[in-house]
């Protein structure tokens with residue numbers, strides 16, 4: 001097991017009201033090389049879990065362990081290693097990339113911070129290699145991101161995260177801001193990277209359809225609690241909890257006949 005999250009709870013300050021508890025006793029594990037989906041409606045606590053996993057915020061109760069490191073109390077070399085090996089990609093490919101930096105500077109920044117290449121030429125070569133890996137043209141290295149599409153920007157964000165060879169990539173709704181046609185390309189890229197680099201991916205989404213293709217394990221959240229977790233087959237074929245069933249009912253069905261039957265069944269249910 002690469003990361004374990006053990007019974008964490010988290011409250012936010014809601015002054016003048018008492019603190020609001022938004023995570024209750026959340027437990028989940030991430031294994032090396034696996035893609036895991038955190039799914040739930042807006043406000044269910046997905047981003048809060050992601051931020052705890054990245055040590056951007058600390059839970060008040062419980063423990064988070066990454067490869068022998070106590071994440072909540074990590075300092076010094078442990079914290080540096082953790083910061084290098086657990087990376088993130090955010091939802092908004094427009095807001096998350098500094099428009100004053102070239103693609104080379106954006107992707108190469110982590111190499112500089114972590115002193116991973118000895119020379120500027122070696123850094124540039126590594127950036128070019130990374131750009132090719134994520135389906136970008138290395139000749140675009142000196143350009144600024146303003147002329148790139150949302151999908152290309154998300155590729156830059158992925159390259160920027162992967163360039164320092166992390167072992168876990170936490171992606172918070174990484175395709176939610178993209179056109180539907182581009183979403184599948186970015187998900188395919190993440191899957192490709194997962195396989196090639198033996199990378200663990202934690203994929204946050206409000207929509208089960210998005211995680212179906214990528215994630216072999218799925219954790220369903222509701223009001224800050226894990227209501228169900230299991231393999232893709234368990235969640236999609238035999239969901240145990242009514243909340244998971246209701247999330248599944250909202251997944252669009254590509255087959256029009258099945259879709260029609262499902263809509264008719266739902267109409268009947270509401271009529272009764």
Ligand SMILES: Nc1ncnc2c1ncn2[C@@H]1O[C@H](COP(=O)(O)OP(=O)(O)OP(=O)(O)O)[C@@H](O)[C@H]1O
Nearest residue numbers: 012013022040041042043044045046047048049206
């Ligand atoms: N910094 C904060 N201060 C106070 N409350 C917060 C803060 N961040 C989140 N919350 C609250 O915590 C709860 C969980 O939020 P969180 O962002 O983790 O949910 P989410 O499932 O990721 O939702 P979304 O899909 O809308 O991003 C929500 O009720 C939210 O309003």
